[in-house]
Amino acid sequence: MNAAQRTEFFARLHAANPAPTTELEYGSPFQLLIAVILSAQATDVSVNKATKQLFADAPTPAAMAALGEERLADYIKTIGLYRTKAKNVVATCRILVANHGGEVPATREALEALPGVGRKTANVVLNTAFGEPTIAVDTHIFRVANRTGLAPGRTPLAVEQKLLKAVPAPYRRDAHHWLILHGRYICTARRPHCERCPLVDLCEYKGKALA
């Protein structure tokens, strides 16, 4: 895909959805961080169901740390890997209170030092809470980048690095959400919906099924 095609690719996604955002529900950078930690290998819908009551009862790092692992686990037990996540979330909350004045740090280094926070989670928080042009490569973005030929790569990190170069600057901040939503609802894993895809003429996927 050449530069003009990449610009057209994002111009169309922008036209269809000018202000894309996460489907996770949150009321502060802290709540976004917790929702993203909980969303590993879980759907946004399942996370939103659990966090509704959790965020109402424990909206801050201090309040969530005070719950302790057992009580926190009760709120999130419908989410996969909940015991490990409860442990990481409580440990993260304690660090936020002790080292960051109860705020979410805005640097990759400080974010990745938190338990349960890897590169992908840090990228989501930097992008969605702090407006940085980072791209968190999840399973949807990995698939769309490879299928379309936008930024092919063998690993999530390789795709992330290619995307940071391939996405035209004006679209870099929102690229992450456009690509996730495109992969979740149109370029789906088993049977992509090429017949209603706005990118079908730009896409290089050999298996694209034209309607």
Ligand code: SF4
């Ligand atoms: S044409 Fe098909 S394979 Fe290509 S991006 Fe659209 S849905 Fe995905």
